Amino acid sequence: MRLLFITDFTEQFAYRLLRGILDYSKESEEPWVVCKMPPSFKREIGLDGVVKWAEQWQADVVIGQFDPDDDVSLFRRHGIVALAQGYIRKFDYIPNITSDYDYTGAIAAKHFLSRGFQNFGFLGYKGVCWSEGRYAGYCNALRSAGISKIYLNDNQKIDSLWYSDYAGLGEWLKTLPKPIAIMACDDNQGNVLLQACRAFGYKIPSEVSIIGVDNDEILCNLSAPTLSSINVDIERGGYEAAAMAAKMVKDPYYMGEDIILRPINIVSRMSSNVFATKDAAVLAALQYISANIDRKLMVTDVLKVVPMSRRLLEQRFLKETGSSIYQYITSLRMDRFAQLLLESNDSIANIAARLDEPDTKSISRRFTAVKGCTPSQFRKLEMRKTGV
Secondary structure: OEEEEEOOOOOHHHHHHHHHHHHHHHHOOOOOEEEEEOHHHHHHHHHHHHHHHHHHHOOOEEEEOOOOOOOOHHHHHOOOEEEEEOOOOOOOOOOEEEEOHHHHHHHHHHHHHHOOOOOEEEEEEOOOHHHHHHHHHHHHHHHHOOOOOEEEEEEEOOOOOOOOOHHHHHHHHHHOOOOEEEEEOOHHHHHHHHHHHHHOOOOOOOOEEEEEEOOOHHHHHHOOOOOEEEEEOHHHHHHHHHHHHHHHHHOOOOOOOOEEEOEEEEEOOHHHOOOOOOOHHHHHHHHHHHHOOOOOOOHHHHHHHOOOOHHHHHHHHHHHHOOOHHHHHHHHHHHHHHHHHHHOOOOHHHHHHHOOOOOHHHHHHHHHHHHOOOHHHHHHHHHHHOOO
């Protein structure tokens, strides 16, 4: 199988997708041969030129970052299977390698809310489907929690990733209330925001807390401070895209379907390692809960590290977070349980045991009360959403 891959290879996303394709290639009878083409060359020769090039190279499959005005139907008319890697918009005629944008935004919002933030921002691209989708999910989750004001900056252009308007970002940052939690639409924008904060003297994470998307480990760890990011199951998407493309090559009548990448978890690094409260007692309680969330916690455990009456701490905790200590622990642990359900194929009993919960029925009842479905139903529903 011969694959022409047209994408930006300066980012880890492309290589993680290729890793999944390689995993499929190892299992298939015929090994895959890959030719990497930069999007700049596609624009130089035009889509007609790409199709001619692909025919001469005898490509079976093309996966690419296509522009909105590209006539992607040209590939099928020339007997070549094509998939669109999510770039500016989704296509109707060919399958898209896309992701659950709404859920990704909601994950960031819930993380920031659990850290006690009351001010929220979003840095993204205008007119780009995955950025606008993540922003919509972010806003929906925040509005469900009673937050109506979200500060948006979408002035950066998708076709000029090498250039960043630091002066414009500095002016935007100046207008924002502090402390503020900002979701960046991807790790590239998260890194740009980190640099702008440093250039204009804003402290990270105490004044500006930042989370990106895709968990580009090189970019995230080269950032200063290191960048927190939402990890997406890109390798699985590459594997499924390769499997579907192979089926489309064998069956010309099979049109394929969208490959949806699943956000897995937040990889927490220094850029978001903070709780947004000036109340020292509540901060101590939040930090203790976060550090011990994988074991069974009681309110009395929290009181052991915060020398204060239960009634007073409960009052101050409710004021800062909007929930009781028990509700906060329960919500965080059920989120952790949900994360482990999606990350692992372990049985529910084994996952419960990892969370110091020997009584599977008890944790299942609490999970159902919080999430509205049983752990088994949750796993099946989420897997179905992402086509697993």
